[in-house]
Amino acid sequence: MIELRSLTKRYGSFTAVNAVDLDVPRGELFGFLGPNGAGKTTTLRMIAGILRPSSGSVRIANIDLAADPVAAKQKLGFIPDRPFIYEKLTGVEFLRFVAGLYGQAGAEVERRGRELLALFDLEEWRDELVESYSHGMRQKLIISSAFVHKPEVIVVDEPMVGLDPKAARTLKDLFREYTRRGHTIMMSTHTLEVAQTLCDRIAIIQRGVIRACGTMDDLRASAESGVSGLEDIFLRLTGEGLARELVEVLDA
Amino acid sequence: MLDELRTLLAPKWLTARARARKKERGRAARTAILLTVGAIFWAFAFGLLHRLLAYFRGVPEIGPLLAGKLLGLILVSFFSILLLSNIITALSSFFLARDLDLLASAPVDWLSLYTAKLLETCVNSSWMVVLMAVPMLTAYGTVYDGGPAFIALALLTFLPFLIVPAALGSALTLVLVNAFPARRTRDILSVIAVLAAAGLVVLFRLVRPEKLARPEGFRSLVEFISILRTPTSPLLPSEWLSRSIMGWLTGSLDLLPLYLLWSTAAAAVAIGALLHRWLYARGFTKAQESGERWAREGWTGRTARWMLTPLGVVRRELVLKEIRVFFRDTTQWSQLILLAVLVVVYVFNIKFLPLTGEGITFFIVNLVPFLNLALAGFVLASVAARFVFPGVSLEGRTWWLLRASPLSVRELLWSKFWVGTLPLLVLALAIVGVTNSLLHVSPFMFAVSVFTITLMTFALAGMAIGFGTVFPRFETENAAQIPTSFGGLLYMMSAVGIIGAVIVLEARPVYSYLSAVSFGGGESPPLIELVLGFGLAAAVCLTATFWPIRIAQARLEALER
Numbered sequence: 001m002i003e004l005r006s007l008t009k010r011y012g013s014f015t016a017v018n019a020v021d022l023d024v025p026r027g028e029l030f031g032f033l034g035p036n037g038a039g040k041t042t043t044l045r046m047i048a049g050i051l052r053p054s055s056g057s058v059r060i061a062n063i064d065l066a067a068d069p070v071a072a073k074q075k076l077g078f079i080p081d082r083p084f085i086y087e088k089l090t091g092v093e094f095l096r097f098v099a100g101l102y103g104q105a106g107a108e109v110e111r112r113g114r115e116l117l118a119l120f121d122l123e124e125w126r127d128e129l130v131e132s133y134s135h136g137m138r139q140k141l142i143i144s145s146a147f148v149h150k151p152e153v154i155v156v157d158e159p160m161v162g163l164d165p166k167a168a169r170t171l172k173d174l175f176r177e178y179t180r181r182g183h184t185i186m187m188s189t190h191t192l193e194v195a196q197t198l199c200d201r202i203a204i205i206q207r208g209v210i211r212a213c214g215t216m217d218d219l220r221a222s223a224e225s226g227v228s229g230l231e232d233i234f235l236r237l238t239g240e241g242l243a244r245e246l247v248e249v250l251d252a
Numbered sequence: 253m254l255d256e257l258r259t260l261l262a263p264k265w266l267t268a269r270a271r272a273r274k275k276e277r278g279r280a281a282r283t284a285i286l287l288t289v290g291a292i293f294w295a296f297a298f299g300l301l302h303r304l305l306a307y308f309r310g311v312p313e314i315g316p317l318l319a320g321k322l323l324g325l326i327l328v329s330f331f332s333i334l335l336l337s338n339i340i341t342a343l344s345s346f347f348l349a350r351d352l353d354l355l356a357s358a359p360v361d362w363l364s365l366y367t368a369k370l371l372e373t374c375v376n377s378s379w380m381v382v383l384m385a386v387p388m389l390t391a392y393g394t395v396y397d398g399g400p401a402f403i404a405l406a407l408l409t410f411l412p413f414l415i416v417p418a419a420l421g422s423a424l425t426l427v428l429v430n431a432f433p434a435r436r437t438r439d440i441l442s443v444i445a446v447l448a449a450a451g452l453v454v455l456f457r458l459v460r461p462e463k464l465a466r467p468e469g470f471r472s473l474v475e476f477i478s479i480l481r482t483p484t485s486p487l488l489p490s491e492w493l494s495r496s497i498m499g500w501l502t503g504s505l506d507l508l509p510l511y512l513l514w515s516t517a518a519a520a521v522a523i524g525a526l527l528h529r530w531l532y533a534r535g536f537t538k539a540q541e542s543g544e545r546w547a548r549e550g551w552t553g554r555t556a557r558w559m560l561t562p563l564g565v566v567r568r569e570l571v572l573k574e575i576r577v578f579f580r581d582t583t584q585w586s587q588l589i590l591l592a593v594l595v596v597v598y599v600f601n602i603k604f605l606p607l608t609g610e611g612i613t614f615f616i617v618n619l620v621p622f623l624n625l626a627l628a629g630f631v632l633a634s635v636a637a638r639f640v641f642p643g644v645s646l647e648g649r650t651w652w653l654l655r656a657s658p659l660s661v662r663e664l665l666w667s668k669f670w671v672g673t674l675p676l677l678v679l680a681l682a683i684v685g686v687t688n689s690l691l692h693v694s695p696f697m698f699a700v701s702v703f704t705i706t707l708m709t710f711a712l713a714g715m716a717i718g719f720g721t722v723f724p725r726f727e728t729e730n731a732a733q734i735p736t737s738f739g740g741l742l743y744m745m746s747a748v749g750i751i752g753a754v755i756v757l758e759a760r761p762v763y764s765y766l767s768a769v770s771f772g773g774g775e776s777p778p779l780i781e782l783v784l785g786f787g788l789a790a791a792v793c794l795t796a797t798f799w800p801i802r803i804a805q806a807r808l809e810a811l812e813r
Contacts, residue, residue: 048656051812070658078656084649088580089573090547100569101657127548129580145653 001026001153001184002047007056009042009208016042018208019056024186024201026152029179031199032188033230035238039208040188041081044157047186048078061152074102077146081158083138087131091122091141094130095148102149109148116144119174120167136162143171147178154178156187160194172198196230206238253364260360260368263351282738289741294387301391309395319392320498326388327490330381331417332452336445337377338421343438345373346422346532347429347539356536366528370521374418385410389497396501409496409510412517416489419520423527429535439582442732446586450593489513547580566659570667577646578639583732587638595683598631602687614694615770621684621693621701622762626755628683629708632676633747640672640716641743642734644808648726651813661808665717665801673713680705696765704754704789711750711796718800719743721807750796754789761785 002024009017017039024030034040045051047058049069058065063072085094095113099105117123120140130138139162146154159175160168175185175198189195195202196216203213212222212233219233304322308315346352346369355365389410393402428437492509499505549557556575560568579585602624644665647654654664684701693701723739734740761781 045652048652050652050655052810070660073656073658076656078652080652085653086573086577086650088577093547093549093573093576097569097573098653098657100565101654101659103565103658105565105569129547 001028001061002030002155002186003057003059004043004047005057005059007043007046007058008054009039009046009051010054015208017046017053017205020205020208020210022203022210022213024184026184027179027182028184028200029175029198030184030186031195031202032186032205033190033192033195033202033234034188034205038205038238040205041157042208043205044078044155044186044188045080047155048076049073050078075152077149077151077154079143079146079154079156079159081161083135083142083162085130085138085142088129090127090129091117091133092126094141095145098145099148102151104149112148112150113144116147119170120144136164136167139163140167147174151183153184153186156185158189159187160189160191192230192234202230204234204237211237253361256361256364257368260355260364261371264372285742286738289745290383297384298387298391301388302395305391305395316498316502319396320494323388323392323498324491324494327413327494328488329452330385331413331488331490332448334378334381334414334417335421336448337380338373338418339425340441340445341377342369342373342418342422342425343429343441345369345376346425347536348438352536362529362532363525366525366532370418370422370524373422374414377418377421378414382410382414392497392501398501402500405500406497409493409513412513413489413493415517416513416520419517419524423520423524426524426527426531426535429539430531442582442586443589446589450590454593454597489516547576566663567667570659570664571671574643574668574671581731584639587732591635591638594631595679598627598683599686599690603690613770615766617691618693618697618766618769621688621691621697622758623755624687624691625684625701625704625708626751628680628687628705629712629751629754630748631683632680632705632709633712633744633751635679636672636676636712636716636747637735637740637743638732640668640676640713641720641740642725642731643668643672643717644721644804645724645726645728645734646731648724648813651726651811655813661805665721665804665808669713669717669801672716673709676713677706677709680709694769697762700758700762700786703786704758707790707793708751708754711754711793712747714797715746715750715800716743718804719746721804722800726813750792753792757789757792758785 002022004020004022007017007020007022008015020039020043032040032043042051046053047060047065049058049065049072053066058072060072061075063075065072086097089097092113095116096105096109099109099113114123114126117126120143122137122140122144125133125137130141133141143159146156159171163171172194175187179185179200187199201213201215202219204211204219212219214222216230219230219237222237305319308319308322311318389406392398393406398405425437425441428440431437432440489512492512495506495509496513499509553572556572557568560571563571647664681702684705688698688701719739719742720734723737723742725734725737725739728734762785764778764781
């Protein structure tokens with residue numbers, strides 16, 4: 001469903017993403033992990049068609065994003081990590097607008113919008129301007145907007161940031177059910193527990209290069225012996241030893 | 253306290269320095285254009301004022317009085333601009349700025365915070381007035397031989413003149429924020445500011461300043477002189493500044509106005525600081541609240557939705573979004589008030605043109621509406637700069653959404669073009685229609701006006717979209733600031749160029765027609781002249797419509813945010 005071939009992004013002499021090859025098949029919930037600045041967001045924004053790759057290609061549902069961006073984006077929903085939306089629209093107007101961007105309108109969109117707002121406890125805020133929403137509420141609205149046009153693929157950057165425990169739980173259930181129905185989700189996260197319990201497969205990226213990719217068992221095998229949890233695997237693979245000079249830093 | 257103040261101001265200074273050092277493509281060219289435009293403006297303002305003052309100086313008795321009156325008028329407008337601008341800037345710097353959370357949680361002394369924010373407010377709202385004051389004061393200094401000491405006097409008197417409105421404006425904002433939530437205060441202030449500006453324009457027009465230049469309209473010279481001698485506003489700092497400067501220049505320096513200026517500045521800052529101590533914490537807490545605002549689609553919304561159905565879902569939703577966002581943002585729609593006032597003043601001026609009586613021929617009556625096209629074009633360009641130019645910049649923060657959706661950039665730009673152009677066209681046709689009817693022009697000139705202004709509107713809107721995309725201001729929080737950017741300036745310059753080109757191209761056939769009717773017994777101009785003149789003007793306008801949008805499209809498609 002998502003195919004990346006030698007995907008590269010360079011900013012001047014700095015290579016943010018370096019020849020990434022990845023396949024995420026239909027019905028899979030794929031996790032994308034990595035330390036800060038590893039290239040996760042850049043990769044996801046290239047898949048969403050916001051950034052242009054320096055080289056390499058992205059295919060969504062067998063459509064080349066560079067060759068036919070409109071058709072490829074029609075299949076896609078994107079949830080960014082920073083919830084910037086139109087402050088002067090109400091929640092329901094925003095959902096209607098996003099559906100409109102995908103060419104959808106009418107009773108079906110209204111119904112789906114209502115259901116999504118209810119799912120995330122935003123129903124009583126539906127007619128409030130977004131400027132009065134909290135950070136978490138904006139995040140919930142953006143998540144709802146990514147589902148409103150029923151995309152085949154959803155790309156999510158840090159979905160849990162700012163969500164309350166109930167919304168986080170709802171989102172996890174929604175993701176699971178969505179993939180069970182044959183849709184595909186690719187998400188980046190720093191919450192390793194979420195990735196471990198939710199994702200079918202996980203890739204770990206560091207300095208723009210994929211260090212490991214596979215199921216939890218595959219990852220355990222690629223890390224050295226003696227590790228079991230995703231946190232240990234992550235730290236071992238990314239070489240980020242636990243603050244070894246902790247005491248020295250605190251004493252300084 | 254000084255160390256703390258230095259620390260508080262360091263980020264502003266460092267940011268400005270980093271921005272100045274940033275290496276960007278085309279930066280040198282931009283700076284060169286800015287400097288050239290600035291130099292032309294300075295030279296123009298200086299030259300004009302110098303000529304006028306030199307003339308005044310030659311007139312005994314009344315000369316210095318007229319010079320003082322003029323200075324008083326300029327300074328009173330400076331003072332009103334400063335006060336308004338400080339009120340609005342203080343709201344951002346004291347209550348809405350992003351660094352306030354950090355500062356409010358740090359152990360910073362209240363007086364240091366007040367001083368730092370006051371300085372920030374003062375600098376941000378006064379730099380433009382200072383730039384305008386330089387050629388003015390230079391002209392006064394050179395015409396009246398102020399000597400090198402005049403520079404010191406100008407600095408010594410101008411500084412408190414800037415401090416007073418900053419302290420007063422900040423105090424007023426502080427009181428307002430304590431009465432309303434900050435975001436609501438911003439809305440109220442935008443409307444107040446626009447109404448005040450509109451009031452100034454109307455007042456200035458109704459006063460008919462041209463009367464002062466015609467002393468024969470007064471009953472006697474004594475009455476004229478006594479009017480000139482009366483201070484415009486004896487309690488305003490602008491009057492004290494004017495008296496200090498004119499006193500020095502005419503050799504009768506009076507120290508009282510200088511004392512008044514400095515003591516008022518000191519008192520304003522002290523009172524401002526006390527108010528800050530009592531009210532700031534409460535106001536800052538209140539500023540975090542946002543006014544509860546809701547909107548539900550009523551019958552107007554449903555009608556608009558129904559009427560826009562033929563556009564298709566994507567365009568309809570884009571257009572609806574544009575309209576909603578515009579009318580819910582007070583900083584944007586409130587500018588319509590100013591626009592309405594400008595149009596009224598414009599029509600008022602045309603109505604009172606002395607176009608009847610002896611010596612006023614058919615030729616002149618019909619030439620005026622043709623030249624009027626240039627003026628109407630300029631009004632339209634300013635309106636497009638306010639409302640169409642910022643369109644793409646305002647999408648900056650939501651660019652991720654539009655870019656990730658299947659919406660094509662072309663579709664987005666043309667939607668913005670039509671949403672901006674249609675109201676602009678209605679305005680253009682109304683201005684031209686009303687003024688032409690007032691002037692009783694011939695049917696031929698009426699047709700020329702409608703044809704030209706329609707094409708010009710398309711060109712001006714297309715250019716506004718193009719320039720607004722190529723020189724975007726994605727990070728700004730206030731839409732009203734976008735047109736005053738570098739790109740906005742370039743847009744206005746290019747718009748004037750296009751208007752000029754169209755007028756020049758059409759001048760020949762229009763001249764031939766008017767001469768033929770006036771002097772040649774009703775023969776129409778040669779067909780080739782008509783086709784060439786109007787055809788070329790149309791070609792220029794259409795190129796100016798499509799070409800900038802095409803460049804904007806390429807630019808946006810390559811944009812990575």
